[in-house]
Amino acid sequence: MDHVFLQDVLAGLRLPQKALxxxxxxxxxxxxxxxxxxxLDEYYPYRTELGLLPEVARELKHYFERASVSSLQLVEFGAGSLHKVKPVLEELSMVDEFVALDISGEHLKEASSDLAEAFPQLTIKVVQGDFTQPMQMELSSATPMGFFPGSTIGNFEPEEAVEFLRNAGTTLGEESYLLLGVDTKKDRAILEPAYNDSKGVTALFNKNILTRINRELDGNFDLDQFEHTAIYNQQLGRIEMHLRSLTKQEVSIAGERFQFAEGETIHTENSYKYHPEEFERLASRAGWSPESVWLAADGIFAIMLLRRSAAGR
Ligand SMILES: C[S@@+](CC[C@H](N)C(=O)[O-])C[C@H]1O[C@@H](n2cnc3c(N)ncnc32)[C@H](O)[C@@H]1O
Structure with a gap:
């Protein structure tokens, strides 16, 4: 049994607002x-960011040529299926090493063998790790550039995002860059369906956390007795995902028992949305200066290039 997973789950479910x-x-x-x-049709962030990346990468190539940067080490945090790095690598010919980090190690390993076939000249390093913990990274002599797409930064509380950005700066070192995707504030009529799709895939994704607890931590959640919910909390500028108990029930995990009232929820994820200027202020608190911002049509998604500023050193 993974004791860190167990302790995190028990601590989260002992809170007055249960959370995982x-x-x-x-x-x-x-x-x-x-x-x-x-x-999914409803999930606009993926296709919007992917659609913007070729233009971003072309402009980055000119930017680095002008800055006489001839060699880059690209480090992706939460790299997933490595879909987003492909358009970047296709344009940004000065990348000679790519480091992919993700908590989902097996999935990443499979994705990286496809990438190696598509980019045979590239040195690829795969790291299974947790970016909320101090990160050990072997830097090459090339200029480091972090890559954090998917608006995964929005899953942190704003103060945790500052901490992540500070740690990323420490990991990447002096004279580094960070390219990241930020989902922007917009109408709830667009936001809520993206996290509450008509095919119920997001519900399966949300409940997967309970399946893991049952299998890996000797839990007995009845998945049919919980429903997925996703609402936009406009005041806090975030989508909140919860699992709501459909009945009064008791659940046991590794021998510890938890009571659920009917309607009580487990808060499983936040996805913060930022105005680009709002995010730039947050990044500058962590020692990163904005170099460029690319906005998708109607401003529905932003990609930013940040540079480590003197204040962050
Ligand atoms: C929202 S998905 C984005 C995936 C991909 N980067 C994209 O843009 O499509 C978040 C990714 O981050 C990974 N992840 C989540 N929390 C993590 C953590 N604490 N440490 C490392 N990877 C994490 C997940 O496994 C997943 O691949």
């Missing part, structure tokens, strides 16, 4: 569900 860390969605099955989410 979203990183535990992702085992092989969870990663496969996320890939299915990316293909």
């Amino acid at each position: 860390p979203p990183k535990y969605f992702y085992d092989q099955q969870g990663s496969a569900y996320f890939d299915q989410i990316c293909q």
Whole structure:
């Protein structure tokens, strides 16, 4: 039994508002569900960011040529299925090493063998790790550039996002860059269906955390007695995903018992949305200066290039 997983789950379910860390969605099955989410009509962030990346990468190539940067080491955090790095590598010819980090190690390993076939000249390193913990990274002599797509930064509380950005700066070192995807604030009529799709795939993804607890931590959640919910909390600028108990029930995990009232929820994920300027202020608190911002049509998604500023050193 993974004791860190167990302790995180027990601590989360002892809170007055029960909560579970979203990183535990992702085992092989969870990663496969996320890939299915990316293909849904309602899930605009994936296709919007993917559609913007070729233009971003072309402009980055000119930017680095002008800055006389001839060699880059690209480090992707939460790399998943490695779909987003492909358009970047196709344009950004100065990348000679790619490091992919993800908590879902088996899934990442499979994805990286496809990438190796597509880019045979590239040095690829795969790291199974948790980016909420201090990260050990072997830096090459090339200029480091972090890559954090998928608006995964929105899964952190804003203060945790500052901490992540600070740690990423420490990991990547002096004279580094960070390219990241940020989902912007918009109408709930677009936001809510993206996390509450008509095919019920997001519900399966959300419940996968309970399946993992049952299998890996000797739990006895009845999945049919919980329903997936996703609402936009406009005041806090975040989508909240919960699992709501459909009845009064008791659940046991590794021998500890938890009571659920009918309607009580487990808060499983936040997805914060930011105005680009709002995110730039947050990044600058962590020692990163905005170099460029690319906006998708109607401003529904932003990709930003950040550079480590003197204040962050
Ligand atoms: C929202 S998905 C984004 C995937 C991909 N980057 C994309 O843009 O389509 C989040 C990714 O981060 C990974 N992840 C989540 N929490 C993590 C953590 N604490 N440490 C490392 N990887 C994590 C997940 O396994 C998943 O691949």
